[in-house]
């Protein structure tokens with residue numbers, strides 16, 4: 001058996017390779033389009049891992065299914081190849097990252113071909129290809145020209161082991177996400193991208209997508225929009241005021257002290273002459289944000305010596321300096337209300353500060369040890385101006401009062417920070433900027449792009465935190481594009497996110513040298529209909545790429561019709577080791593897809609991956625089920641021997657077999673549409689069991705093979721080659737996805753067919769099964785739909801396509 005599947009795989013790989021066009025997406029055909037995207041991998045030296053195989057198989061089954069269902073499918077692949085792991089590997093092995101990348105991508109591509117992924121290889125992209133990163137750099141220049149990229153001295157998270165600055169997002173529990181080393185803080189001059197300007201757009205844009213709730217929530221939480229007020233407190237014996245951001249102005253009477261962050265302007269000033277504050281600031285600087293804000297952390301702080309005046313009752317309250325207040329959020333200062341905020345409570349307890357409750361409810365009446373935080377229950381007390389109100393009402397009254405008194409106003413804060421875009425590393429896109437004494441930072445003229453990454457011998461990160469490019473004088477020294485005088489190039493490179501935040505656009509028009517993608521092609525393919533990826537990318541990658549897309553939309557690079565890049569987002573599950581734990585080398589529970597394919601063949605691997613459970617679930621590997629899937633494919637193979645000769649079966653027998661298939665077609669089509677791969681396979685298994693032991697009608701068997709094709713492409717192709725007749729397509733993967741034949745079911749059953757305008761579904765047409773064949777009538781009915789009329793009004797319909805029983809597409813100009 002083993003020998004046989006290897007032979008079959010080789011044969012069809014060769015055939016598919018020679019006929020690669022069958023999987024190539026054609027631009028702007030009359031057919032409705034489906035853009036199916038799976039996150040492109042970082043091509044590591046260890047080859048495809050099981051998570052890749054799982055993610056890509058799901059995408060592939062769906063893409064094949066949609067292709068067979070009459071869609072023009074774009075299912076591309078490429079390489080997110082810049083980044084530290086390759087750089088580290090190359091340094092260790094004294095090789096060039098360019099060479100290592102080439103080897104790894106070649107290896108990945110071969111492995112993907114072996115697993116029969118139907119990618120359109122003519123559109124392959126590689127983020128490290130100068131032809132590609134020319135556009136990554138071009139996007140940066142547009143950000144700069146539009147005031148969205150600026151250089152600033154920023155305290156950054158510094159990983160002493162990777163010798164690299166990390167974005168906040170790359171620090172997990174105070175440790176470097178990649179290597180686990182304790183992260184320090186350092187201040188260096190960095191390029192920063194103003195993503196915060198898009199905070200509201202990134203929120204409102206979600207309404208135009210069909211992301212599942214979990215993904216939307218991840219985006220919303222990350223942006224962290226918070227409605228509240230700014231309130232200014234007088235400082236005793238000083239001119240300036242201290243402004244705080246609070247979401248709870250209702251608790252003003254309970255504000256018994258204030259806290260400023262160690263980096264607050266006032267603290268910095270005091271630190272110059274106050275040794276205690278100075279030392280506190282030095283310690284705070286070495287702590288990560290996570291460490292500082294953690295709720296359970298023991299509170300520390302220093303009294304500033306200053307007093308503020310609570311505007312609501314003119315009470316004098318002390319101002320403290322503490323690191324649990326962050327400089328970068330709100331105003332970097334807070335009014336502390338220990339009776340109703342946990343951190344303030346802990347702080348007050350530690351330093352013996354006053355605690356005044358201002359909300360009373362059933363819940364907190366007898367227990368003042370736990371700060372009461374709710375806004376929708378209880379009533380205000382000890383607050384003469386708004387006693388008796390519910391906290392939520394008092395918030396409004398307090399804001400109004402502060403506005404009238406001229407000491408405050410309603411405001412909104414966001415947890416989203418600007419995006420630090422500089423990395424002090426070699427293996428990334430050079431930032432296309434030049435510094436001139438006279439003209440400051442100037443972008444490289446677009447005609448000079450790409451700024452190529454010089455190929456050099458040594459590129460180890462340096463201890464002083466500078467990029468290795470800084471040592472390459474030939475690269476560094478250049479002329480100012482404005483005045484022609486001496487100037488120096490930026491030597492930092494871009495973060496890994498840069499290449500991956502727009503790659504889905506490049507697939508639409510991968511070879512265009514003039515623009516990053518033509519309007520026409522972007523208009524046809526965008527948005528991505530389904531974007532498949534890991535949970536870990538539901539926040540940052542999704543947010544960054546949505547931001548870049550929205551920005552490019554604003555500057556007219558992408559067509560106005562598509563304000564969001566992704567329509568649906570599917571986050572697939574994680575495959576655990578056979579022991580139920582996360583796969584890891586140290587545990588020795590890693591399952592390598594290539595090894596499984598060696599033993600059982602690629603189809604078994606694919607089918608098992610899809611059958612083991614819901615696509616979105618986290619499930620442990622189970623060798624027994626692999627064997628079960630293998631037996632199933634053997635069963636289907638053996639059914640081929642039972643195909644009946646013409647007229648061998650009675651009409652009744654044929655009809656009963658057709659009924660079995662009708663049910664399978666309906667169920668499997670529905671499931672695949674919903675990414676229910678495991679249930680689709682279960683239905684296929686059920687159909688096979690019902691047909692077993694009989695002679696089988698040829699057409700019925702063909703249908704079975706077509707239904708199998710997306711899941712087990714080799715087995716289906718081989719069977720098809722044995723049974724196909726003259727009228728059939730040469731490859732099963734070009735065959736039409738079956739629809740339920742009308743005589744097998746009730747003629748009057750109503751089914752609903754999507755009606756698309758220029759490839760985008762705009763309505764649904766309800767038809768009786770017996771009407772499905774009447775093409776001209778169907779087209780007329782489609783155009784009369786209320787939901788469709790408004791889209792074609794004033795336009796000319798130049799092409800009308802009806803894919804029987806599947807869909808209508810109207811092409812307009």
Ligand code: ANZ
Pocket residue numbers: 226245246247248251324325326327328329330331332333334335336337340341373413
């Ligand atoms: C008084 C108060 C009373 C607060 C109360 C909360 C509860 P979110 O919801 O995350 O926006 N805060 C403001 N700026 C801060 C900073 N830079 N660092 C640390 N904490 C800061 O949180 C807003 C609340 O977090 C603000 O409302 C403020 O404390 C605190 F019963 O003000 B509050």
